[in-house]
Structures are given as C-alpha cells and as structure tokens.
Amino acid sequence: MVKYTKEDIKQIVKDEGVKYIRLQFTDILGTIKNVEIPLSQLDKALDDKMMFDGSSIEGFVRIEESDMYLKPDLDTFVIFPWTAEKGKVARLICDITNPDGTPFAGDPRANLKRVLANMEELGFTSFNLGPEPEFFLFKLDEKGEPTLELNDDGGYFDLAPTDLGENCRRDIVLELEEMGFEIEASHHEVAPGQHEIDFKYANAVEACDNIQTFKLVVKTIARKHGLHATFMPKPLFGVNGSGMHANLSLFSGDKNVFFDEEAELQLSDTARSFMAGIMKHAKAFTAVTNPLVNSYKRLVPGYEAPCYIAWSARNRSPLIRIPASRGLSTRVELRSVDPSANPYLALAVLLEAGLDGIRNGLTPPAPVDRNIYVMNSAELKENGIESLPGSLLEALSYLEQDEVIKSALGEHIYSNFKEAKEIEYDMFRTAVHPWERDQYLKMY
8 A cells, every 4th residue: 555645645636636535434334425525625634624424424423422523544545547537536535533533433444443453462463354346237227227137148257248247347447456456356257247356455444445445436437337336245036146255364564373384274273263263253243244134135055155154175165265375375265244244344343253263262163075055954963063144133133142243343333233234124024025915915
C-alpha cells in the first residue's frame, strides 16, 4: 500500500484535476456509505474535522447523540478511473470517531482494529486475508432494473463466446489494476452467469477495504455493460451460490507462524490451534459470515458450499481446506464465508475465534479426507462431524450463546446487528412466498 501525507494528497488532487472527494465508511450491515465533498472542504477533511449525522446510519446512534466525525485513512486515497470524463472523483476510507476523538464502538473498521490489538498482545504482528469473491451478472431491462436473465451459459473456466461476461470481467480487472489491485485470477465460475476475481492477500484492514472497493468497482463497471452484478449468495435455485472463500494466515514479523517445516503436513501447532478455534466457534460466527436469510439457501449439500464442520488438506467438501502451498503461503482456507458479509465484522469474528483456539491450546479433530456429502447421518455422527446452522435464526441463537464471538463484535455492534437480523428474519418468516402459492393455492 502506498503511504500518503496530507501534502501528497493535495498535490495529486491538483495535478490530476480531481473535482470531488468521497469520504467512505461502512455501516454495520456492510453497506458502503459516503459523504461527497467539494475540494473547498478537503483541508477540513484531512484535519479530521468533517462531521456527519450518525443517527441516519443503520445501527449507529440515536438522535440525541448523533454527532460523529470522519477520520480519513490517508493511505486509502485513490482516484476512481471511470470518473475521468466528468471531473475526477477520488475517495478516502474513513474511521468514525466520537466528538472527543475516541473510536466509535459502532464502526466496523475501528472494531476490527480493536480485535487486531488483542492479536498483537499475543505476539503476532499481522493477520492476512486473501479473498475469493464470486458474483453473478444479470441483464438489465429497458428501465435499467435487474432481471433474472443471465448474459451467458458458461461454466467453470469457460471462454467467449460461451462466457459473454468475459469483456465485462476484463474491464473490471483493468479498472482494479489501475487502482493498484494485484489481480491473481479472473475466471468464469461453475454456474451460468457466475464469475470470480481473486486478488492478492493483504493485512486484515487493507483486505477489507479492498473487498468494499472491489464490490463498488464490479457493480459500477457491470452497469456500463448493461449488466447488474450481485453478491447475493444464492440468487438462483438449482445452481451453485456465490461464496467468498477466505484464505487466512498469521504472521510474526516476516514469519508465517502457520508454517512448520518439521510438523505433519508442515502445519504448526499454532495453525492447528487456530483451526480448532475456528471449528469450535463456527456455528456462532456463521451469523456474521453468512448474514442473510438467503445465505442459508447456499449452505446446503450438493452445490460445493461447505455445510459440515470438518477440515482436510485434500478434500473440498469440509468447512476448512489447507491449500497445498507452504512456506510464506501456508494458510487456512475457510470456505463458508459468502460475499454478502460485512468484511470488517467477518474478519473480527474469525480472528477472535482463531485466537481463542491459540490461547487455550485447542487441537482440531483428525482431518476428513473423503467426500462428506455422500456420508449418511450415522457416518457423520461416527466421525463427529456437525453441521453449520440451517437458517439465519438458528445461527443467531448460536451467536447469542457464544461470549467469544460476541466480544469480537463488541456490545454496541452485537446488539444492533442482532436486532436488525431478527427483524430481517421475521419479515421473511411472515411473508407469503411464490413457492407456497404454487404448492397450496389449488390443492387447498
């Protein structure tokens, strides 16, 4: 990541003809918010003096305590390449502070930094994430509204002309690279209309910033191609849903502490304990890593999404896979996360779960190297393999019972997140769905 000073930013803005600055932040539900300011307000913003009304943001504060300040992270300065023709727009990602300058407890980005401080107390210096976000491309109708019509019938790693999203995906990659992303892979996924773009791992905060920027770029460029990009986990019945596999690693200085050349599979005790912590808390953190009612339509057997709490170095059906790379690339791949998750909250709960495993010296069960999807219930029980929650409501009940994961969110975020998600589930529960009318209207 490039390091910027206030003077650097002012000079770039002048040299590049930037007309507006977006001060971005993320709310509790993972939605990107921004306050757009003209250049006349740039000095004020760089001096951390930009105020906004926090009561208007989901899960932030009540009316009577609404004054919040935006504190830009100067290293996140970037010019959006696609805005050049109408006067360039640049952005700065911000932390939210209280009027006294202290971090706001409801800011997901500041909360992740709080959990990272817990990690540093244990002697680790960085927690890295390499994300693999997937998304669908649907055609827009004549009014510019998304349809359910796919723009291709491609499959895994297909090329044009079957993969009609290839040009759109290429333009997305070019825009991302112009913004400083290091793209590692870009390809069509298993389902028609489904795509994946993987970018280089980074430390937790930078990786989460990258995910939020990535989503913004994907949606913006897709629209220029007459398409709607969605990170909804399961937009279509009968095909694979979209995941966001999370490749996780812990470092101490320049040493990957998950790697041990002498150990079995060259996986250190620290890696095993971290993995055991992930497995111990998986049912609870799933409410955060898979936060929509729709997320649980993806977490079912038969569509490559992991729904069983197990691990393997070879098999892709369990929750956790250990990719073959070793040395600095040794990592734990968690396969359940989906791209609707707030990345800052997801990383906070995953880190705290892993640290709990390390603090308590937990050991994972034996790896499961056969296809779990073909096991019957007796075989699952015999192997001690449990399932992830089957619904958002079930996941929320596990979250409520898990003090470690709740502490990773903090009281403010936990209570507001829980309330929002209970309302969401209740709206789903009481709605009458087309499936019900199809099944019952004539029969009864």
